[in-house]
Amino acid sequence: MVLEGVLITPVDYRVTATGRPLLWMELEHLSCHEQPDPELRLEVRMPVLAVGALADRWRSLTPGCRLRVTGRLNQKRWVKDGKIRWGQMELVALEIDVFVKVDGAL
Numbered sequence: 001m002v003l004e005g006v007l008i009t010p011v012d013y014r015v016t017a018t019g020r021p022l023l024w025m026e027l028e029h030l031s032c033h034e035q036p037d038p039e040l041r042l043e044v045r046m047p048v049l050a051v052g053a054l055a056d057r058w059r060s061l062t063p064g065c066r067l068r069v070t071g072r073l074n075q076k077r078w079v080k081d082g083k084i085r086w087g088q089m090e091l092v093a094l095e096i097d098v099f100v101k102v103d104g105a106l
Contacts, residue, residue: 001070001071001072001073002068002069003044003048003091004029004066004067004069005027005029005030006027006028007025007026007061007064007065007066007067008028008063009025009026009063010063011025011058011059011060012024012025013055021055021059022049022050022051023049023055023058023059024049025050025061026045026047026048027045027048027067027091028043029042029043029044030042030043046089046090046091047088047089047091048069048071048090048091048093049074049091049092050092050093050096051092054093054095058098061098065098066098067096067097067098067099068096068097068099069093069096069097070097071092071093071094071095072091073092074091075087075088075090076089
């Protein structure tokens with residue numbers, strides 16, 4: 001899956017007790033597709049998780065950066081009362097490309 005959008009939150013960078021770097025961020029994608037009747041507007045906010053060297057490389061990203069994230073979807077789940085409960089979807093990043101900030105700076 002490929003998602004392009006703007007980083008809307010500061011990154012949350014952490015290192016686990018075993019030394020594994022993790023980075024969480026939230027990406028916002030907005031697009032409009034003209035249809036015969038009426039205009040369709042797509043607005044998506046997606047949490048993104050980067051792990052390892054990818055997390056280390058992009059830990060200094062700031063809100064406003066335009067990104068293209070290639071990865072796979074993951075839906076968090078847990079078991080409660082013997083039943084599987086499903087939570088929020090996230091994009092687990094395999095590759096991150098950075099464009100310019102929305103205001104023109106990088």
